[in-house]
Amino acid sequence: MLSPVARQAGAPTADRVIDIAGLSLSFATSDGPVQALSGIDLVVGRGEFVSFIGPSGCGKTTLLRAIADLEAPTSGALRVNGMSASEARVKRAYGYVFQAPALYPWRSIARNIALPLEIMGYGKAEREARVARGLELVNLTGFGNKFPWQLSGGMQQRASIARALSFDPDLLLMDEPFGALDEIVRDKLNEQLLRLWDVTGKTVLFVTHSIPEAVFLSTRIVVMSPRPGRVHDVIDSDFPRRRTLDIRETPAFLEVANRVRKGLREGHSYED
Amino acid sequence: MSRLLPIATIVAALLALWYVAALFMNAPLQRDVFANAGRTDYSFGDLALADLNMERPKLPAPHQIVAELDRLVLQTAPTSRRGLVYHALITLQETLLGFVIGSALGAGLAILIVSVRALERSIMPWIVASQTIPIIALAPMIVVILNQFDITGIIPKAVIAAYLSFFPVTVGLVKGLRSPDPLQLDLMRTYSASSAQTFRKLRAPASAPFFFASMKIAVAAALVGAVVAEVTKSEDGGLGARLLAGSYYGQTVQIWAALLAAAALSATLVGLIGLIEAFAARRMGMAG
Numbered sequence: 001m002l003s004p005v006a007r008q009a010g011a012p013t014a015d016r017v018i019d020i021a022g023l024s025l026s027f028a029t030s031d032g033p034v035q036a037l038s039g040i041d042l043v044v045g046r047g048e049f050v051s052f053i054g055p056s057g058c059g060k061t062t063l064l065r066a067i068a069d070l071e072a073p074t075s076g077a078l079r080v081n082g083m084s085a086s087e088a089r090v091k092r093a094y095g096y097v098f099q100a101p102a103l104y105p106w107r108s109i110a111r112n113i114a115l116p117l118e119i120m121g122y123g124k125a126e127r128e129a130r131v132a133r134g135l136e137l138v139n140l141t142g143f144g145n146k147f148p149w150q151l152s153g154g155m156q157q158r159a160s161i162a163r164a165l166s167f168d169p170d171l172l173l174m175d176e177p178f179g180a181l182d183e184i185v186r187d188k189l190n191e192q193l194l195r196l197w198d199v200t201g202k203t204v205l206f207v208t209h210s211i212p213e214a215v216f217l218s219t220r221i222v223v224m225s226p227r228p229g230r231v232h233d234v235i236d237s238d239f240p241r242r243r244t245l246d247i248r249e250t251p252a253f254l255e256v257a258n259r260v261r262k263g264l265r266e267g268h269s270y271e272d
Numbered sequence: 273m274s275r276l277l278p279i280a281t282i283v284a285a286l287l288a289l290w291y292v293a294a295l296f297m298n299a300p301l302q303r304d305v306f307a308n309a310g311r312t313d314y315s316f317g318d319l320a321l322a323d324l325n326m327e328r329p330k331l332p333a334p335h336q337i338v339a340e341l342d343r344l345v346l347q348t349a350p351t352s353r354r355g356l357v358y359h360a361l362i363t364l365q366e367t368l369l370g371f372v373i374g375s376a377l378g379a380g381l382a383i384l385i386v387s388v389r390a391l392e393r394s395i396m397p398w399i400v401a402s403q404t405i406p407i408i409a410l411a412p413m414i415v416v417i418l419n420q421f422d423i424t425g426i427i428p429k430a431v432i433a434a435y436l437s438f439f440p441v442t443v444g445l446v447k448g449l450r451s452p453d454p455l456q457l458d459l460m461r462t463y464s465a466s467s468a469q470t471f472r473k474l475r476a477p478a479s480a481p482f483f484f485a486s487m488k489i490a491v492a493a494a495l496v497g498a499v500v501a502e503v504t505k506s507e508d509g510g511l512g513a514r515l516l517a518g519s520y521y522g523q524t525v526q527i528w529a530a531l532l533a534a535a536a537l538s539a540t541l542v543g544l545i546g547l548i549e550a551f552a553a554r555r556m557g558m559a560g
Contacts, residue, residue: 068462069461070458070461070462089461089462089464090464091464092463092464094462095462096458096459096462098455098458098459100455102453102455102456102459104456104474104477104478105557106477106478106480106556106557107477107557108557115463115473116463118473119460119463119464119465119469119473120463147557148557149557
């Protein structure tokens, strides 16, 4: 089987949004070092939608955080947009969406979306225009003056996506953003996210626990295995860009989903 | 109206309890008075009536205190040194000045402790220890020291009020400034926000509920400090001075009147801060 890196060697260096080689990360805990990631190789090109799937403890969140410069790798090379992770962070190259909306309760939704814009020094008129556009993008027009406690969980998460997009980063890092929501809302948000990706053409790195979600949304699925965190398999998936949720019933979809499941099983994800 | 009923019931119960207590506490003294005047045929009703209207009772009855307050507040000129309004204003000035200084000091210390990690372990023990010294011993020392530098009048008392009121603000604000959860701090990091921006936009607003709670405690503590300071140096007036004067001359009704005036002052100040807090909470989306 072709190693994941060999398959990606064709992508021109200039177009590589993420370039990871031999990345390892271990945490020093009171019980001794914990190897969260070991020997990760990954190349992500512009406009791709890459999902990371694996059981808890396989390091997918740690990998995303390392890319975001929220954790420091212990060895290996990591380049974001051709620069180091910290430089990319200082240049505000990405938007991060957490598992929880993490909205500020004392700010209205509009002012929450404007938070990164305020920090980055955009003018008032520019901020208002971008907030309006963001609200429209996630279908929250008219809710700008409400406060987070007045919105449902799904709407809060949509607001946090709008906030991550408000300053127009080319890279979106999403850590199980729909994990805390029920399936109906999740389906709706999956469709909205896909449409958003189609319209804006951004590069998305998406961490998830859900096999159907990963297969539905991605152009590439990275299956990870735990202890220590490793890339087990990389699966390309080329469904039409304008797909709907009905595609989940087609044989092609089920084939990819089965391949993901096989990878998870081989990576000992279903064992203790 | 339904909100007033529970309060009114409790107040009525307290008053009833007070009257009963006054009856029993003043009875021995009153019996002595009757005996000295040669009266032996008094009924329980006579005793009760006399008990509740003594000139120097052990425990004044509520109506006696109200009458005294009426005399000293409503029937005396505000500028007269014999009235309570004059002294209450002195105490109020010391309290407010001490509260402002104490809050500013407390807030400054809190910001320092949160910004410089090494400071918490070195400063906090001293701050806590400072509060364990009995203020009744410390107050005269502070007044004497400040008098050496020709600082007299309201300011030494305000210093003592500040001494008592900075501590709750420091402790509360340190907790409040540290209250944002790690996810929100990580978010700031992804925006590459400076620590000043993180402070202004995240830590400061997040600390608002802790701040107001601490301020309420601080203003009450400032009043206590002012009154204690006045008791130890009573030439400059104030409610503490009236408390002291009352206890010198055995004027229990005067003591209680001054006490109630101080309590009313404290309640008003705490209530005012509560109002400001409600106003701020509304502006911060009722979650502040």
